[in-house]
Amino acid sequence: MSTLDLGEEAELKLKWLGSYGKDPEGGVSRFLYRKEWTDAQKVLAAYMRQRDFVVKYDEVGNLFGRLEGSRYPEETILTGSHIDTVKNGGIYDGQFGIVAGLLALEHLKKQYGQPLRNIEVVSMAEEEGSRFPYAFWGSKNILGIAKREDVENMVDFEGIPFVEAMSKAGFSFRSADAKIRDDIKAFIEVHVEQGGVLEREGKSVGIVEHIVGQRRFTIELKGEANHAGTTPMSYRHDALYAASRIVCVIIEAATGYGEPLVATVGKINAEPNIVNVVPGKALFTLDIRHTDKKVLEEFTAEISAKMETIAKEVAVELKTSMWMDADPVPMDQKIVQVLERQCEKQNLSYRTMHSGAGHDSQIIASVIPTAMLFVPSHNGISHSPLEYTRPEDLAEGIHALVGALYELAYRS
Amino acid sequence: MSTLDLGEEAELKLKWLGSYGKDPEGGVSRFLYRKEWTDAQKVLAAYMRQRDFVVKYDEVGNLFGRLEGSRYPEETILTGSHIDTVKNGGIYDGQFGIVAGLLALEHLKKQYGQPLRNIEVVSMAEEEGSRFPYAFWGSKNILGIAKREDVENMVDFEGIPFVEAMSKAGFSFRSADAKIRDDIKAFIEVHVEQGGVLEREGKSVGIVEHIVGQRRFTIELKGEANHAGTTPMSYRHDALYAASRIVCVIIEAATGYGEPLVATVGKINAEPNIVNVVPGKALFTLDIRHTDKKVLEEFTAEISAKMETIAKEVAVELKTSMWMDADPVPMDQKIVQVLERQCEKQNLSYRTMHSGAGHDSQIIASVIPTAMLFVPSHNGISHSPLEYTRPEDLAEGIHALVGALYELAYRS
Numbered sequence: 001m002s003t004l005d006l007g008e009e010a011e012l013k014l015k016w017l018g019s020y021g022k023d024p025e026g027g028v029s030r031f032l033y034r035k036e037w038t039d040a041q042k043v044l045a046a047y048m049r050q051r052d053f054v055v056k057y058d059e060v061g062n063l064f065g066r067l068e069g070s071r072y073p074e075e076t077i078l079t080g081s082h083i084d085t086v087k088n089g090g091i092y093d094g095q096f097g098i099v100a101g102l103l104a105l106e107h108l109k110k111q112y113g114q115p116l117r118n119i120e121v122v123s124m125a126e127e128e129g130s131r132f133p134y135a136f137w138g139s140k141n142i143l144g145i146a147k148r149e150d151v152e153n154m155v156d157f158e159g160i161p162f163v164e165a166m167s168k169a170g171f172s173f174r175s176a177d178a179k180i181r182d183d184i185k186a187f188i189e190v191h192v193e194q195g196g197v198l199e200r201e202g203k204s205v206g207i208v209e210h211i212v213g214q215r216r217f218t219i220e221l222k223g224e225a226n227h228a229g230t231t232p233m234s235y236r237h238d239a240l241y242a243a244s245r246i247v248c249v250i251i252e253a254a255t256g257y258g259e260p261l262v263a264t265v266g267k268i269n270a271e272p273n274i275v276n277v278v279p280g281k282a283l284f285t286l287d288i289r290h291t292d293k294k295v296l297e298e299f300t301a302e303i304s305a306k307m308e309t310i311a312k313e314v315a316v317e318l319k320t321s322m323w324m325d326a327d328p329v330p331m332d333q334k335i336v337q338v339l340e341r342q343c344e345k346q347n348l349s350y351r352t353m354h355s356g357a358g359h360d361s362q363i364i365a366s367v368i369p370t371a372m373l374f375v376p377s378h379n380g381i382s383h384s385p386l387e388y389t390r391p392e393d394l395a396e397g398i399h400a401l402v403g404a405l406y407e408l409a410y411r412s
Numbered sequence: 413m414s415t416l417d418l419g420e421e422a423e424l425k426l427k428w429l430g431s432y433g434k435d436p437e438g439g440v441s442r443f444l445y446r447k448e449w450t451d452a453q454k455v456l457a458a459y460m461r462q463r464d465f466v467v468k469y470d471e472v473g474n475l476f477g478r479l480e481g482s483r484y485p486e487e488t489i490l491t492g493s494h495i496d497t498v499k500n501g502g503i504y505d506g507q508f509g510i511v512a513g514l515l516a517l518e519h520l521k522k523q524y525g526q527p528l529r530n531i532e533v534v535s536m537a538e539e540e541g542s543r544f545p546y547a548f549w550g551s552k553n554i555l556g557i558a559k560r561e562d563v564e565n566m567v568d569f570e571g572i573p574f575v576e577a578m579s580k581a582g583f584s585f586r587s588a589d590a591k592i593r594d595d596i597k598a599f600i601e602v603h604v605e606q607g608g609v610l611e612r613e614g615k616s617v618g619i620v621e622h623i624v625g626q627r628r629f630t631i632e633l634k635g636e637a638n639h640a641g642t643t644p645m646s647y648r649h650d651a652l653y654a655a656s657r658i659v660c661v662i663i664e665a666a667t668g669y670g671e672p673l674v675a676t677v678g679k680i681n682a683e684p685n686i687v688n689v690v691p692g693k694a695l696f697t698l699d700i701r702h703t704d705k706k707v708l709e710e711f712t713a714e715i716s717a718k719m720e721t722i723a724k725e726v727a728v729e730l731k732t733s734m735w736m737d738a739d740p741v742p743m744d745q746k747i748v749q750v751l752e753r754q755c756e757k758q759n760l761s762y763r764t765m766h767s768g769a770g771h772d773s774q775i776i777a778s779v780i781p782t783a784m785l786f787v788p789s790h791n792g793i794s795h796s797p798l799e800y801t802r803p804e805d806l807a808e809g810i811h812a813l814v815g816a817l818y819e820l821a822y823r824s
Contacts, residue, residue: 193642194639194641194642195638195639195641195642195643195644196638196642196643196647197642197644200647212641214641216687216688226608226792227606227607227768227769227792227794228674228676228678228699228701228768229606229607229624229626229674229699229701229767229768229769229770230605230606230607230608230609230767230768230769230789230792230794231607231608231674231768231792232607232609232671232672232674233663233666233667233671233673233674233675234667234671235608235612235792238663238676240659240677240678240680241659241660241663241677243656244655244656244657244659244660244663244677245656245660247652247653247656248653248656248657248660251645251650251653251656254645255645255646259644259645259646260644261645262640262641262643262644262645263645264640264687264688264689264690265652265653265656265691266640266652266682266684266685266686266687266688266689266690266691267682267685267686267687268652268680268682268685269685270678270679270680273678273679273680273681274678274679275628275676275678275679275697275699276628276676276678276699277676277678278676278678279677279678285687287640287641287687287688289640289641355641355642356639356640356641356642356643357639357641357642358641377642380638380639380642380643380647382639382642383639
């Protein structure tokens with residue numbers, strides 16, 4: 001099958017799968033354990049059965065389709081991604097990892113017959129945290145590290161309890177004494193980049209070497225709310241002015257530090273937020289990411305000191321709280337090398353890179369040798385009905401996956 | 413009467429008048445034409461009649477109490493302020509100008525008998541724009557410059573039309589051919605400072621020389637919303653970073669310019685305002701005030717140029733719109749001199765200053781020689797139940813007013 005035909009077939013399958021959960025307001029809204037989600041898993045299971053894959057759900061609803069291995073039945077090479085979406089998401093995020101896996105398995109079976117090791121495609125239950133405030137429900141259950149007590153009392157935005165939603169969809173908690181799978185020897189997740197690096201550089205495939213660590217903070221500044229007309233500049237303790245100075249320092253320090261460091265102030269609120277009152281309070285968030293934990297620590301220390309200096313100069317109180325501290329996750333170097341070799345061999349247009357976004361792979365990598373393949377996101381857009389990847393890029397991603405699965409599952 | 417007795421009497425009267433419109437959530441909420449407002453005007457009218465003042469309402473509800481002049485019945489010296497409040501306002505803003513006028517007239521009458529010219533205290537209908545989005549309704553009607561068509565289709569926050577509220581309170585529009593009063597030869601408004609200058613400098617009285625001009629702007633910046641993890645710093649068009657740089661430049665330029673220039677960014681909103689998205693849009697307001705129109709123009713031009721430079725550097729679109737442009741209003745120099753003379757003569761603790769806030773006086777000054785007297789606002793607080801002025805300061809303000817009214821109304 002030509003590269004373009006393969007890409008077009010992938011695109012058709014993405015549209016077909018994306019029709020389950022099509023949102024009248026645009027894109028796909030497919031939340032964990034809702035009818036759209038159950039429907040999507042059901043049609044995937046049916047599709048897998050039609051192709052003679054061995055189909056199995058685990059307790060919480062992760063769906064696996066297996067091509068059985070002839071020589072090493074206790075060894076499995078896993079690929080796939082998550083089936084859930086954000087509200088009004090696109091048809092590539094998550095879905096493409098599943099579709100790429102399905103097409104790769106079909107191709108391998110047709111071309112090379114039965115593998116030596118099992119190859120499985122997984123459609124993971126949940127990654128986004130869109131319905132319930134809990135992300136990575138799918139991958140954490142595969143590893144047996146999801147905590148029942150973390151979700152037991154959760155309700156969604158409509159007040160429906162997690163437990164009720166799960167049970168209605170036909171699933172239940174993983175029993176505490178259930179055996180954790182030890183057959184999975186490698187995991188490769190194919191995903192859209194969700195950024196613009198590949199497109200800008202004209203590459204079709206990104207081989208991920210690290211998933212960044214993230215630190216998230218809320219920073220509060222407390223000054224004094226004052227009348228905008230009757231308070232001379234020198235009497236003011238303007239919380240928004242202090243916040244603005246800090247934002248500038250953070251962005252400029254991050255830019256000066258160089259890649260792959262990114263720092264983002266995404267959210268800001270002033271109080272009372274009225275045209276003619278000097279802001280007495282300002283609150284903003286800070287998101288810092290890097291592939292090296294030491295850099296995260298150093299950069300945090302550097303800007304913390306600068307924030308304190310500014311707060312002192314403007315005479316406002318500073319309160320910083322870190323509410324997320326996720327370490328960077330390196331991908332498995334051996335699988336990364338397999339991917340590089342395959343890209344070279346097949347003459348694919350690729351580069352190595354890091355992932356600035358979080359993925360199921362960062363969970364799985366803690367236990368199972370893991371790597372990721374990216375394909376370009378047009379204009380860097382994701383989590384939007386405007387997500388798009390060219391069919392020829394989809395195809396190159398699948399070719400890289402096929403090559404790697406072959407090397408991992410068909411050779412002794 | 414001693415200064416302290418006078419101050420305490422003023423405080424008692426402020427509390428008495430403030431009981432009309434006492435808000436269960438704190439302070440006074442007395443909106444134009446509501447029952448609390450009608451009640452307050454009625455008790456003031458009754459109070460004036462008890463003291464043998466000639467009492468008169470105009471068509472729209474401004475209330476006047478007159479001590480008639482013996483020699484120049486066609487000449488009136490006016491004092492007073494507004495009776496309406498903001499929501500949960502204090503008992504000093506507006507009210508004190510009326511109470512000071514009443515106590516001054518009583519004192520003058522008792523001490524010196526009938527004046528040569530009429531002296532009137534006015535309790536003006538409306539200044540704050542708290543119920544309907546229209547300010548200075550009282551003073552604009554005294555001058556005959558309020559426009560019927562501006563309020564005719566207005567409704568309050570409960571949907572009650574202006575016309576219905578006015579008519580229910582027993583008032584109506586000023587008829588177009590009604591004679592505009594030409595007997596008012598001078599107006600002196602006593603008011604709380606609403607800032608902290610007098611208190612910091614330990615002064616009891618401020619003689620206002622200028623009311624500042626104000627320009628208000630909305631500034632919109634449009635960049636590109638991007639994923640906080642996958643968008644390298646160098647690819648970003650961060651609208652909030654651009655806004656932060658502009659805020660710093662504005663505040664620093666205003667501080668550097670020196671008094672009486674003030675510039676305030678009171679309100680800021682980012683979009684989408686989410687921790688992990690680079691802001692694609694930012695909007696903020698800018699309020700600039702100065703006593704000299706030329707400075708307002710120069711400063712606007714200076715920071716406009718700087719804003720454009722920053723927008724270009726960050727590669728975001730800049731849209732600036734000015735939606736308020738009120739010229740500075742000088743007070744009448746002759747009355748200012750009368751006030752200075754009286755403060756000197758009575759050995760009052762005073763300084764000359766400008767008003768950074770808007771007042772009825774800025775409307776009236778366009779037609780009638782006008783000046784203002786300020787008394788301190790404790791901690792600079794106004795528009796709050798926490799408004800407070802020490803009785804001894806209230807008394808000094810009244811003494812200055814008494815002296816000026818004597819000079820203007822008792823001398824040929």
